[in-house]
Amino acid sequence: xxxxxxxxxNEPGARFDHDYYRDSHLPLVKRLMGxxxxxxxxxxxxxGGAPGSAPTYVAMCHFFCESPASFQAxxxxxxxxxxxxxxxxxxxxxxxxxxxxxxxxS
Amino acid sequence: xxxxxxxxxNEPGARFDHDYYRDSHLPLVKRLMGxxxxxxxxxxxxxGGAPGSAPTYVAMCHFFCESPASFQAxxxxxxxxxxxxxxxxxxxxxxxxxxxxxxxxS
Numbered sequence: 001x002x003x004x005x006x007x008x009x010n011e012p013g014a015r016f017d018h019d020y021y022r023d024s025h026l027p028l029v030k031r032l033m034g035x036x037x038x039x040x041x042x043x044x045x046x047x048g049g050a051p052g053s054a055p056t057y058v059a060m061c062h063f064f065c066e067s068p069a070s071f072q073a074x075x076x077x078x079x080x081x082x083x084x085x086x087x088x089x090x091x092x093x094x095x096x097x098x099x100x101x102x103x104x105x106s
Numbered sequence: 107x108x109x110x111x112x113x114x115x116n117e118p119g120a121r122f123d124h125d126y127y128r129d130s131h132l133p134l135v136k137r138l139m140g141x142x143x144x145x146x147x148x149x150x151x152x153x154g155g156a157p158g159s160a161p162t163y164v165a166m167c168h169f170f171c172e173s174p175a176s177f178q179a180x181x182x183x184x185x186x187x188x189x190x191x192x193x194x195x196x197x198x199x200x201x202x203x204x205x206x207x208x209x210x211x212s
Contacts, residue, residue: 003149007162022208030212042208043109046174049202056113056203068152096155097162102128103148106136 001038001101003062004071008092010045010058017089018044018059025089026061029082036074038064058092068098107144107207109168110177114198116151116164123195124150124165131195132167135188142180144170164198174204 008016022042030037041062045055065071075082114122128148136143147168151161171177181188 002152005149018208026209026212040212041210043111043205044208045203045205046108047204049200049204055205056201057205060205094155095162097151098153098155099149099151099161099163099166101147102124102150103132103146106132106146 001104002065002068002071003099003101004065005060005062005097005099007057007060007095007097008090009095010055011092014058014092015090016058016092020089021059021061025085028085029063029078032078032082033063033074036065036070038066040064057095064101064104071098107210108171108174108177109205109207110171111166111168111203111205113163113166113201113203114196115201116161117198120164120198121196122164122198126195127165127167131191134191135169135184138184138188139169139180142171142176144172146170163201170207170210177204 026040026042030040041064043057043060043062045058045060047053048055063071065074132146132148136146147170149163149166151164151166153159154161169177171180
């Protein structure tokens, strides 16, 4: 199983609508990707590692898929619709990463 | 519920022993933290968002806990033992982040 992480850097003055992200954007992505997305998770950044420090990312989501190919097959055909919705909740450019899920749930 | 993410930047020439991380380090942390760590996950970085690009992080783990206080109460007393084990699998300095778990499993 693989995980596609979408991580939004916590930049001062940037806009991020956590409610829209949770209630509209991610459900849209899941609906478009269908079974190609097994499930997803959402994080809201609270703090960094040092006491009182800011989080590196204001928000993250992680899409769990069978393989890189199954992610591409599910996401690719809907990429333009999904990307067009981003402006509705943020003006940030996310960092993306594809990872192997070594331990899903200890 | 909160998630404590420990993210190791993918720096050229750095050392990271994924087997030790999975088989020894994380089980040690979980044993020491006890029920203060509900569960954890481990990722191994494969690629970045652009085709052929390197991942931002070579590895990540995420500890799921009831609250920031329960994480601190479970981790704090064992911090020195846990941190002393890091040299056994890497020479990297991790980025840490504390997040609210908005959606645990869609």
